[in-house]
Amino acid sequence: MQNRPKGLSNFQITAIVTQSVIGLTIMFLPRRAAVYAGIDGAFATFAAGLLSIAMAGVYIILSRRFPKQTIIEYAQQILGKYLGLAYGTFIALYTLLTASFILRGFADAMKILLLPRTPLEIIMICMLLICLYCIHGGIVTIARICEIFLLPITVVIGTTIIFNLPDVQLFRYRESFSNGLRPIVMGIANNMLAYQGYEVLFFLLPFMNNRKKALQAGTAGMLFPIFVYSSLVFMAIGVIGTLPTAELIYPTIHLARRIGTDFLERFDVFFIVFWILSVFTSIVVYLYMSSISITRLLGLRNYKPFIFILIPVCYAISILPQNISQINVMSDIMNYSGIFLIASSIPLLVLSFVRKKGEGKNG
Amino acid sequence: MKIIKKDKNPKNKEVIEERQSSQVKSENRVSSLKLSKNVDENFEKFQAFLKESTDAVFRKFKLGRSEIDCALVYIDGLIDKSIIHESILKPMMFEIFEMEMPEESQIQPDKAYNFVLDHAISVADIKETDNLDEAILFVMSGEAALMVDGFDKIIIVSARGWATRGITDPETESVIRGAKEGFTETxxxxxxxxxxxxxxxxxxxxxxxxxxxxxxxxxxxxxxxxxxxxxxxxxxxxxxxxxxxxxxxxxxxxxxxxxxxxxxxxxxxxxxxxxxxxxxxxxxxxxxxxxxxxxxxxxxxTFAQFFQSPEDYNERWFVSTFIRVLRWISSFLAVFTPALYIAVVTYHPGLIPTRLALSIAATRAGVPFPSIIEAFLMETTIELLRESGARLPSAIGQTIGIVGGIIIGDAAVRAGLTSPIMVIVVALTAIASFVIPTYSAAVGLRTMRFPLMVLASFLGLYGVMIGFIVINIHLVSIKSFGMNYMTPQAPSVFQDMKDFIIRVPARKMQKRPIQSYPIDMIRMDMD
Incomplete structure (x- = not known):
């Protein structure tokens, strides 16, 4: 039909990035920040966010040199066939592993917080089935789901932050920056991983209808997570205190629970319920990335049959860890892979300039 | 985009061919569909098709002094008889004698057809055809076919007139402020x-x-x-x-x-x-x-259109916006209330204020069923009441409402079948679903609550959320004639949000919504 834009709009790119970043981590982010950076957790989170924006920019600039391709294809151009294939396989596995990890973390949280007597398997299978339905609709459906869920998630998180604001005790911040640089650096390094999710930018550019604005749209998607994460950490440390925050499993839930009123006695349940939406979008985006990676690695176009293979594999991986220490091993693998992914993007960009691959800036 | 695909099934093709050949056979009842110059032959062809039907009227008469054979065919009940009498038969049978008063101006048979067209029939809408098939279709749609001897053409006189319903207030979409006329069957x-x-x-x-x-x-x-x-x-x-x-x-x-x-x-x-x-x-x-x-x-x-009523544009923006918000909330209530009730009562009683939770528990103490059975029982009852009320004459329908609403609701609580809270939930659902101005959308949404209730009874709020996500995925993925169903929500069209939940003042809506991609966007020039 006439004058009808094809592909994803800028706002949809922003929404996808936001929704894939905000997910599982929001539940225990204040704990991680408090453990590694102590009282400077909020600052470390904010700084990590700024670094992540820069990295998202690097991803976009790299992808924009190959506007018709995803990273799976252009990694082979930059690194050569075999190294590129290996890199692509790494991304496929990393995204699959991340999806499984989010799923497991989500199911554990659901079991602890909401449905104590429901088996983990049921929670996971239900989630995977709706993911299957969503991914089957393609990137367009995923984008729309991301933008349609943006509003409820914003409202719930916003309410949590705003209503906790009066309880922030500023005296807790007296000793800020007194512990030297080490905790801040540690916090930044760890919280960089909390912002994982913008890898989706490696895959989105071929579907955009206005690639010139890709940089603005993609980085804008990072602004909301930075705001949310930094202020949640700030709230948790300011309201609960550094040490208790480091001890709580889900400090964010604690924040949400505090603002219950007579009418809605347990706001935390409300928070968890809407948090399901953001976890759902994260899993969907990661599974989508994984299935499209595998498809492109094999040189095929239609990714839909691969979802049906990936979903059981994802389920198997997430059900595999028997206890918390095994989950931590899984988490470590994921973290190191994440660091490798972030670190590898800069050499990729440099190599693409040096080897003069890609079509240039505006492609 | 091809939606209705031609069936390529060879078996189906055979059926179609057979049907077409049988149609040819039925046409063989007359020797050929070509009209002849003889009015009797044409008349017989008409009769071959229509004489078994009692509502077909065949009339033969003679035109003027030279007694040219004419014939008229129409379907009784579909035509206005006064037009037939006053504008066709009367001029052709009687008034024509006055025109022929001087002996020499008698109509020659070879000019009769044009004379009839030009001077005799006093009806504005006249068609000519030389195709019997077409003529029969016209007759069946309520026009009169007039044949004149010596010509292989048929004059189709538009004399349609059948019993119709008057223009009345539209029953399913009545408004307080706005036009009171609705479409009719014609x-x-x-x-x-x-x-x-x-x-x-x-x-x-x-x-x-x-x-x-x-x-x-x-x-x-x-x-x-x-x-x-x-x-x-x-x-x-x-x-x-x-x-x-x-x-x-x-x-x-x-x-x-x-x-x-x-x-x-x-x-x-x-x-x-x-x-x-x-x-x-x-x-x-x-x-x-x-x-x-x-x-x-x-x-x-688009989905948002179901929440718009013509009245919204006749009232002030603030009022309309308020009503729009009310409609969106009510649509959520109509779909999710029973499921939320089941989830909260069964899995998360902590969600409700303690005193209310206690009173709910107290009223539910005597109820022998789990809340899912209770909800199904009452929701089915209200659907029964609604359906029976809709099919009955309005006088009895009201009685059903009273019997159902008051007597059954109250009696069910007293009999210990259900808790009073459940009655409130069911009533809320029913009322909320009637707030949506479009009937078919309201029905579609309302039926979704049954699967949601099942989900809620198995997985609590997580199940409700899964239902919510599935509904959303479905809604964002469907299209109407290539247009995305959930615009302006997803994909977001910020310009169209002027007429979404908030209805901005009329002077601010200067452009047409882009939902249907009109080629002229400007509605209003405000320079």
Whole structure:
């Protein structure tokens, strides 16, 4: 039909990035920040966010040199066939592993917080089935789901932050920056991983209808997570205190629970319920990335049959860890892979300039 | 995009061929469909087709002094008899003698046909045909066929006139402030209602006949210069692909041309209101009118349209916005209330304030069923009441309402079958679903609550959320004639949000919504 834009709009790119970043981590982010950076957790989170924006920019600039391709294809151009294939396989596995990890973390949280007597398997299978339905609709459906869920998630998180604001005790911040640089650096390094999710930018550019604005749209998607994460950490440390925050499993839930009123006695349940939406979008985006990676690695176009293979594999991986220490091993693998992914993007960009691959800036 | 695919099944092809050959056979009842110059032969051909039907009227008479044979065929009940008597038979049988007064001006048989056309029949709308098939179709649609001896042509005199219903207040979409007229069953009346509202000659009304047997007139109306030509092409393609024996109603046609046949949501809006139809026309949509149906179809349709009522635009923006918010909330209530009740009562009693939780627990103490059974029992009852009330004459319908609402509700609580809270939940659901202005959308949404209740009973709030996500995935992935169903929400069209939940003042809506991609965007010039 006439004058009808094809592909994803800028706002949809922003929404996808936001929704894939905000997910599982929001539940225990204040704990991680408090453990590694102590009282400077909020600052470390904010700084990590700024670094992540820069990295998202690097991803976009790299992808924009190959506007018709995803990273799976252009990694082979930059690194050569075999190294590129290996890199692509790494991304496929990393995204699959991340999806499984989010799923497991989500199911554990659901079991602890909401449905104590429901088996983990049921929670996971239900989630995977709706993911299957969503991914089957393609990137367009995923984008729309991301933008349609943006509003409820914003409202719930916003309410949590705003209503906790009066309880922030500023005296807790007296000793800020007194512990030297080490905790801040540690916090930044760890919280960089909390912002994982913008890898989706490696895959989105071929579907955009206005690639010139890709940089603005993609980085804008990072602004909301930075705001949310930094202020949640700030709230948790300011309201609960550094040490208790480091001890709580889900400090964010604690924040949400505090603002219950007579009418809605347990706001935390409300928070968890809407948090399901953001976890759902994260899993969907990661599974989508994984299935499209595998498809492109094999040189095929239609990714839909691969979802049906990936979903059981994802389920198997997430059900595999028997206890918390095994989950931590899984988490470590994921973290190191994440660091490798972030670190590898800069050499990729440099190599693409040096080897003069890609079509240039505006492609 | 091809939606209605031609069936390639070879077996089906055989059936179609057989049917076509049988049609040929039935045409063989007369030696040939070609008209002859002899009026008796033509008359017999008509009789061969129609004499078994008692409502067909065949009349032979003679024209003027030279006694030229003439014949008239029409269907009784579909024509206006006074036109036949006063404007056809009277001038041809009697007044013609006055014209022939001077002996020499007697009509020659070779000029009789033109004389009849030019001087005798005093009816404005006259057609000529030399095709018997076409003539029979005209006769069946309520026109009179007039034959004159010596000519192989038939004069079709438009004398349509049958019993019709008057223009009344639209029952399903009544408003407090706004026009009180609704579409009727007659296509011509409906197009006239549209013409009266918009005098733009660019408003095109095109008609095609659908249905191999019913030959139903289907008119589609659009405005040249606003409606996107691509949309028009798409509609024409879909209409042309329909091969069916009969179109019964516009609701039937709707299901033949819609995009997703398995979806519970209507993808085409039906309306009884000409003002609503014309307003949608101005937004670049196309109206489809089906003869014998008082409901017009508007394509393409978005989900948000079901929450709009013509009244919204006649009231001030603040009032309309308030009502829009109310409708959206009520749509959520209609779908989710029973499921939320089950989830909260069964899994998360901590969610409700302690004192309320205690009183709910106290009232539920005597109820022997789990809340899911209780909810199903009561929700089914209210659906029964609604359905029986809708089918009964309005006087009895009210009684049913009173019996159901008060007696059964109260008695069920007293009998210990259900808790009073459950009655409130059920009543809330029912009332909320009636707030949505479009009936078909309300029904579609309301039926979704049953699967949600099952999900809630198994997984609590997590199940409700899964249902919510699935509904959302479905809604964002369906389309209506290539237009995304959930605009302006997803994909977001910020300009169209002016007429979404917030209805901005009329002077601020200077552009048409881009939902149907009109080629002329400017509605208002405010320079």
């Amino acid at each position: 296509l011509r009346t409906n197009t006239a209602l549209l013409r009266r509202k918009c005098k733009d000659p660019n408003m095109v009304i095109r008609t095609i006949r659908l249905g191999r047997r019913s030959k139903t007139d289907v008119a589609y109306v659009y405005i040249k210069g606003i409606t996107n030509p691509g949309l028009l092409e798409e509609l024409e393609e879909r209409l042309n692909q329909i091969d069916i024996d009969m179109i019964i109603d516009s609701g039937h046609l709707e299901q033949l041309i819609q995009d997703h046949i398995w979806s519970p949501m209507p993808q085409i809006q039906a309306t009884e209101r000409p003002d609503k139809a014309i307003a949608n026309l101005m937004e670049g949509r196309i109206i489809i009118l089906v003869d014998n149906s008082p409901f017009a179809l508007l394509i393409p349709t």
